[in-house]
Amino acid sequence: MEFVETIREDELANGTSKVISVKGKDIALFKIDNSITALGNSCLHKGGPLAKGKIEKKYDGFYVTCPWHGWEYNISNGKAPPGYDEQQSVFDVGIINGKIFVSSQPIIYSSKKKYDSPLKDLIELEYQTTTNSLNILGISTTNMNDNLKRDSTSEISLNKALSYSKEKYKSSTVLLRLRDLEFRHCEGYYSINEQACTWPCSISEMDENDGMNEVYRKMILWADIVIISTPIRWGNASSLYHKMIERLNCVQNQTTLHDRVLVKNKVACFIITGGQDNIQHVAGNMMMFFTELGFSLPPFAFMGWSRGWTAEDMENNVIQFSKSRYINRSVKDLVDNCIKLLHQIKTNPCKVVSSPQPKIVDAPSKIKQD
Ligand code: FES
Structure with missing residues (x-):
């Protein structure tokens, strides 16, 4: 798996998120309790920027809420809240000499369930x-x-x-x-x-x-x-x-x-x-x-x-x-x-x-x- 060097670890404050670009893909980095995770930045609903979302502890972990219409994703595994089946893409993260490296391909790919919409x-x-x-x-x-x-x-x-x-x-x-x-x-x-x-x-x-x-x-x-x-x-x-x-x-x-x-x-x-x-x-x-x-x-x-x-x-x-x-x-x-x-x-x-x-x-x- 290819890893790409991104920002320094100290450029991402604890409890915050930041968007970075890896091989043309926008990826949202999150840091909670000094642990860094990376999800695809584009919300599965209509493409809202997840790195700009609010991070909160809820349900079974820490979640980011999309700032456009409120879809939520667990920032450690990209899953939608319990009861929903959406999966946001997840990228691997490594730290070397204080620098954050992110995999160029997801380790978990995104998937979106098709619902029978009442609309x-x-x-x-x-x-x-x-x-x-x-x-x-x-x-x-x-x-x-x-x-x-x-x-x-x-x-x-x-x-x-x-x-x-x-x-x-x-x-x-x-x-x-x-x-x-x-x-x-x-x-x-x-x-x-x-x-x-x-x-x-x-x-x-x-x-x-x-x-x-x-x-x-x-x-x-x-x-x-x-x-x-x-x-x-x-x-x-x-x-x-x-x-x-x-x-x-x-x-x-x-x-x-x-x-x-x-x-x-x-x-x-x-x-x-x-x-x-x-x-x-x-x-x-x-x-x-x-x-x-x-x-x-x-x-x-x-x-x-x-x-x-x-x-x-x-x-x-x-x-x-x-x-x-x-x-x-x-x-x-x-x-x-x-x-x-x-x-x-x-x-x-x-x-x-x-x-x-x-x-x-x-x-x-x-x-x-x-
Ligand atoms: S674009 Fe994210 S909730 Fe609609």
């Missing part, structure tokens, strides 16, 4: 749309206390749109109310490393019951048309809307990382209601985000409702709204335009969608200077 349909992108499907997903992003029920103008409009599409076009419809889905906030794995923001979402992998999984399934796999309704809150879409779209970073991110557009041949439109104004601002943000995911927008892609800057008499808002001829007409117009566009798209659907978005290869650090 298989998302991983394999098992789309449920067909050339004839007309699946319309409504997503209501208003928040309210269901024990103190009240009328929501955004949700009423959304329900009208779904009912109309069912009656006139015999569409299949699903309504998701974000307030009914328990889901975690985006935890910003992208900020650690763009590869750490995964599809399916890293949080979904950690928790198959996370409520966003229903949004991913219905929005990405099932829907032909997505109608999103929001109230205006301080001039913006609702906080639940923002909570949802942060978790959709993993959809957009596929374009950046892998030039893989998950959303193709789908249409989106928006319902935006508030007591006061700012409809166009909210619409601009929503339209931008959904085109970033790959959705197509119909002409006049949103309808809105507000009564103006001085409309502080909110007790009259729902009454005025329910009397409005505009609401009944505009939700129908919105649905009609979406369905017309969908028909056009379905007569000549895109197999490949080019995206002019920045890709990881365009990042300044990836560009080779001539």
